[in-house]
Amino acid sequence: MKLYIETLGCAMNMRDSEHMIAELRSKEGYELTHEAQEADLILINTCSVREKPERKLFSEIGQFAKIKKPGAKIGVCGCTASHMGEEIIKKAPSVNFVLGARNVSKISEVIHKNKAVEVELDYDDSTYVFDASRNTGVKALLNISIGCDKKCAYCIVPHTRGKEISIPSDMIVSEARKLAQNGVKELMLLGQNVNNYGVRFSTKHKRINFADLLREISDIEGIQRIRFTSPHPLHMDDEFLEEFATNTKVCKSIHMPLQSGSSNILKKMRRGYNKEWYLNRVQKLQSLLPNVTIGTDIIVGFPGESEEDFDHTMDVLQKVQFDTLYSFVYSPRPHTESHLWGDEGRVPSEIASARLSRLQAMHREILTLKAKKEIGNTHQVLVENIKETGDVFSEGRSDNGKLIKIPDEVFKIGDIVSVKVIHNEGGSLIGRPVI
Template identity: 35%
Template sequence: MPTLYIKTYGCQMNERDSEQVARMFVQKGYTLTDRENEADVILFNSCSIREQAEQKALGKMGLLSKQQHRPHVVYGMMGCMAQSKKDELFKELPRLDLVVGTQKYHRVFEHVDGILRARQERRMDELQTAFSGTRVCDVAEEADSQNRIRDHLNPGARSTAYVSIMQGCEMKCAYCIVPYTRGTERSRPIRDIVEEVNMLADAGVKEVTLLGQIVNRYGREMPAADGKGGFVQLLEAVHEVEGLKRIRFVSPHPIGFRQDLVQAFTYLPKLCSHIHFPMQSGSDRILKMMRRPYRNETFLDLCARMKQARPDLSITTDIIVGFPGETEEDYLLTRQAVEQVQFDNAFIFRYSPRRGTPAAAMEGQIPEEVKEARNQDLLAVVNEIAIRKNRELVGTVQEVLLEGPSKTNEERLSGRTSQNRPVIVDAAPDLAGQLLPIRIEESTGFTLYGVPCPSRA
């Protein structure tokens, strides 16, 4: 029985895509392995938005493909990087067999299996296939596609799951390559999404995260119902699924973030008290250069309104420092916005040029040492806020979804609060998958530690 090793670099969308592909292979008789040197097929699903993820994938694949003692192994790259750099990848990685663009996941198995069988039967010495064409093939259009993405190892043991509700992006931010790799926006029907969530809940999943490149643009073509747009209609429908306890979504955009979504936090209790809301910059001038069509004032107002609707809401964000033309004044405006919102956490990225994007050709590229200095300064601000907020939770009781063994200590369970704060819990293994009140006893800065309340221990 052939074995598959699949490694994901990048966002939750990439993770969800990898699950889908892995499921295809398992259904066709392959087994999964977490040992690279045992695999007959090695697939990497890599992000192209961040240079670091791209370089990690290239470096790792380069090392693995040098295994001269296993000439039958099939090596493949998938995802956004594959979509944008297919020809270069074959030059950089001579043993690479196939490159799978984001629109072609539905054909991964047939091509990989064909290559592997040909090698195993010694009908040919070398086969190299590239198929990241431009035809848009929405996963939601494929027969039984959503039933193929369930956890390929142990469906019943999972307490959380990702659910893709749409594909593509049309915003075309100046620094981002996603619109060129993921295609135009396509939304799945509400009934299909609800059916998938029902199936997940029946399998024991307690929390789903709804995924989209710009998730709040879901169902833009749908008619409003009682003043509610397509995305809020979807949230309400998913909220009705029995057995489901929590709903998350990533990531919204200030454009199209309507009052109906703000209000949803007031009457949908399953909606988690957390939102990841990319700001990118606190400078209106830089936002305009980034092609982010909103003012910082709009972003700050949305944050304030959401916190008013859900007082315990935590807000995390993405920020780019060192965008071309960013002055010290621009950077300080971003720093000021971080201090005003008091983000619970932030992913801070040094700008890195992505070939084919408008920003890569802009004048005023910032020196790396300046990017690094701003990155470290802003990181210190964010960390101080996060550490303080976590310490304030010591002695409180938080509802925590216990997801499974801690990565650092299998005798403990790890989980997350509604606000998406990680918690390590001294609890019996059979409590995994449960949503329990946990008394927070300690904070090490970024991680909370606690025990189940006595009545539920």
């Protein structure tokens, strides 16, 4: 039996796909294939955050229905499955079952129930022990919580992944140890608000917060690097920032979703913080770690955004000098508060697009200057990729998230190499090993 899976969206979806692959392999005997035409089961793990996710989904279903072999099943999983439910089967009869993002542990059951729809948002699999995936790399994803309690006006995630529940710390540490024993050196901890870890458990549990969890994981032999996504600016208290700065295994690269630099728009978005709080947290972090790299998300053209509001966003961009930026023009999502506003406060598309262009142009200028300043700096690089034919090189990321290529050198994947930056090509860093 062969399984083909298409994963759309975030790292959380990638981890959900890993769980489903492992469950189906151990409990049902499926083996993964990269050719949909030869699969007995085709899974589409969907994302609702992307623009026009429903159109994308039904287009994919149609393509798979045309090429699948006789008797093969199609299952729709993930966030779009959560909020559309049985509507998917009504619109696409070729779909055999629908499995929501909060119901991943049911995968080995639902494949045997034709036209089943399992999208319960209150379902709790936070203590479910998934079968181990065959991770043979040096990096791995690890869930520490599920769901989200936030009420951001633009976000559909609480309506697709349910309320926030933390996974018991002993389960997290146990899985991390197993991954380390299998050769994993870098962990990426996943949650919708990772630094709010410990807010709620579904079973009796000791009092613990995210800083405590980082300390526990960093004690595991073999784990050399810890990353996480995404922390919420509202929960970046001093204890968290100080642990981030002083824990030598925690990588000095952090994603701090801004969304808007305007306190007025942040209030409309229901983000829970204002411009001053955000900048205060950045200043605290940069005082502790001058070389920290910071990434962010920004939504341009949110309903009611004035030119003055947008200027505040540009001001934050200039002050923080973000190293990575994911930026988008606002588009409404079903089941969200802002979707109910209709055209109220709508920013004309041509204005929003022009603002986005200005934002991205300024960020490109920032990155060009940052790349030039990197020349001469030395970083510890975890080798993640090698090319041994043609233009030979090794490639990997520094502790603070810089992607660095090392020409004419072939190291082992998983090696940590001291590398001096000697050149940049359009913002891409080129280095040589320090002997």
